Amino acid sequence: MIDLEYPDLPEEFLVHEPEMAVADFWKELNTFTIYRSNHTDMSSKYRYPFHFPYEQVEWPEYWTHLFQEYWYHSITISVVYFIVIKLIQKFMEPRKPFNLRYPLILWNGALALFSIAATIRFSVDPIRSLYVEGLYRTICYSCHPKDVAAFWSFAFALSKIVELGDTMFIILRKRPLIFLHYYHHAAVLIYTVHSGAEHTAAGRFYILMNYIAHSLMYTYYTVSAIGYRLPKWVSMTVTTVQTVQMLAGVGISYLVYRVKTIYNLPCQQSMANLYLAFVIYITFAFLFIQFFINTYIRNAKKNAKKTKKVE
Numbered sequence: 001m002i003d004l005e006y007p008d009l010p011e012e013f014l015v016h017e018p019e020m021a022v023a024d025f026w027k028e029l030n031t032f033t034i035y036r037s038n039h040t041d042m043s044s045k046y047r048y049p050f051h052f053p054y055e056q057v058e059w060p061e062y063w064t065h066l067f068q069e070y071w072y073h074s075i076t077i078s079v080v081y082f083i084v085i086k087l088i089q090k091f092m093e094p095r096k097p098f099n100l101r102y103p104l105i106l107w108n109g110a111l112a113l114f115s116i117a118a119t120i121r122f123s124v125d126p127i128r129s130l131y132v133e134g135l136y137r138t139i140c141y142s143c144h145p146k147d148v149a150a151f152w153s154f155a156f157a158l159s160k161i162v163e164l165g166d167t168m169f170i171i172l173r174k175r176p177l178i179f180l181h182y183y184h185h186a187a188v189l190i191y192t193v194h195s196g197a198e199h200t201a202a203g204r205f206y207i208l209m210n211y212i213a214h215s216l217m218y219t220y221y222t223v224s225a226i227g228y229r230l231p232k233w234v235s236m237t238v239t240t241v242q243t244v245q246m247l248a249g250v251g252i253s254y255l256v257y258r259v260k261t262i263y264n265l266p267c268q269q270s271m272a273n274l275y276l277a278f279v280i281y282i283t284f285a286f287l288f289i290q291f292f293i294n295t296y297i298r299n300a301k302k303n304a305k306k307t308k309k310v311e
């Protein structure tokens with residue numbers, strides 16, 4: 001364990017623009033203006049008391065600039081992802097599905113362990129920040145770019161590229177691929193990279209919620225891949241946690257919206273990023289509620305009818 005020493009926060013981390021017309025959305029989406037005014041440090045005061053040797057981002061200035069300069073390539077990756085899915089689906093049409101049982105266990109198991117470790121380490125930041133600094137600073141002042149939470153935020157962004165691999169398993173095993181799945185994977189990648197570019201402060205809640213949901217989801221998929229059929233209440237619980245995450249995302253974004261527009265206070269989240277958050281969380285909430293109704297209510301009714309007919 002290493003004691004942390006923090007240098008003064010460099011100016012490029014003070015990324016914020018206080019007001020923006022909706023009409024300028026597309027222009028501003030690509031403009032990470034540096035917030036200067038009288039606020040010299042938009043990073044949270046809370047710091048982890050210690051970190052493990054690997055838990056610090058090397059050259060955070062370099063990565064921040066890279067994200068700012070090339071964030072739109074997350075859209076390129078998403079488009080390529082979509083084309084590759086379609087091509088592999090075509091390729092698989094005349095072929096038998098691959099079994100991939102062991103790679104699937106390893107894949108989901110590794111992502112489950114990663115998500116659990118990340119939840120344990122990352123959760124310290126929003127919880128302590130809420131306790132020490134209160135709600136406003138927690139949603140509006142991002143973590144220090146050299147702190148442990150920044151490392152897990154960076155790992156979060158990278159994991160969104162890795163997770164595109166989930167889809168490869170589905171299509172190579174010729175399992176049904178639903179819109180929710182690939183829309184979710186592509187949209188989350190774009191939003192995460194855009195947020196990484198401007199160090200979105202409320203991201204500490206978005207990230208924590210997703211790490212928690214993924215700890216449950218990948219554990220569920222690991223156990224399923226091993227061959228256990230889990231009771232329905234387990235999958236219902238996972239879907240409920242995912243849906244609550246989306247609704248809470250809308251709520252947190254609304255809080256930031258109020259801080260920025262009604263109270264006119266500085267906040268480390270641009271309006272463009274905030275609008276993206278609304279679009280993504282609202283569509284996810286809608287799709288997950290629809291998934292819940294179709295999977296657990298409609299299908300249950302259909303199955304009940306079928307069993308009655310057989311009797």
Ligand SMILES: CC(C)(COP(=O)(O)OP(=O)(O)OC[C@H]1O[C@@H](n2cnc3c(N)ncnc32)[C@H](O)[C@@H]1OP(=O)(O)O)[C@@H](O)C(=O)NCCC(=O)NCCSC(=O)CC(=O)O
Pocket residue numbers: 104108166167169170175178180181184210213214217220221224225235236238239240242245291
């Ligand atoms: C309970 C759920 C987690 C899973 O519902 P499913 O309908 O997919 O559950 P299921 O048991 O029928 O599994 C479907 C098949 O996909 C296999 N499968 C295995 N690993 C997978 C993986 N990493 N991603 C997607 N599917 C996977 C399962 O083993 C199973 O194969 P077999 O048929 O052989 O048993 C649900 O809440 C859900 O998220 N459904 C949406 C579908 C989805 O793709 N979700 C992941 C991305 S959304 C996400 O990640 C949200 C978030 O950010 O929190």
